[in-house]
Amino acid sequence: MSRQAVIFDLDGVIVSTDEYHYRAWQRMADEQELRFDRAVNERLRGVSRMESLAIILDHSGVRLAPETMAELASKKNAWYRDSLAQLTPQDVLPGALPLLSELRARGIRQAIGSSSKNARTILDRIGLRDWFDAVADGNGIVRSKPDPEVFLLAARLLGVVPETCVVVEDAEAGLAAARAAGMKAVGVGAAANSPLAHCAAKDLTGAALDEWLA
Ligand code: BG6
Ligand code: MG
Secondary structure, three states: OOOOEEEEOOEOOOEOOHHHHHHHHHHHHHHHOOOOOHHHHHOOOOOOHHHHHHHHHHHOOOOOOHHHHHHHHHHHHHHHHHHHOOOOHHHEOOOHHHHHHHHHHOOOEEEEEOOOOOHHHHHHHHOOHHHOOEEEOOOOOOOOOOOOHHHHHHHHHHOOOHHHEEEEEOOHHHHHHHHHOOOEEEEEHHHOOOOOOOEEEOOHHHOOHHHHOO
């Protein structure tokens, strides 16, 4: 099977926004007197904003009306977006640019497949928007990872069949989504040791491209 495209998750793969998400959720949880910590935060990797809130509420055994949930999620997002203003091209994770450059030289198409509705803002802040032939994000999908929708959308936008795509992910939910889409799943960072990964690397500096594209 000849590989035609690599679809990158954004948060935790191309740029590290984890700490910003964590601090904004922690602030919301403190205000609402909800239990929250870094272990719960880990479970939010790759998960949409509303599903993240549902996990946090569930952890404290709290149920809220949909309107109240929407208010809390939008408050968290406002705090999170304030911190995104600090992002600069310096925040691109090690290995990302050389990898994008090598893929382009090999004629491999590249896309973003992210659950985030802030993906385009982030890409603009870190100056990488022009590297991607397509951006599939939280604004274009109904079902979030582990559902394959965002990766299938990315493949459609690129005009390639799913089986020719490789996904690079730092979340279990993302690796599961890649597999469900019929794509090869590469685990990096927090997902490097996942049994769902077809191959893995500590970060993008360790990309074994020939193996990833095999
Ligand atoms: C994913 C993050 O990329 O985006 C999750 O890993 C986050 O932690 C999700 O909840 C949704 O992000 P946003 O920016 O739409 O709130
Ligand atoms: Mg991620």
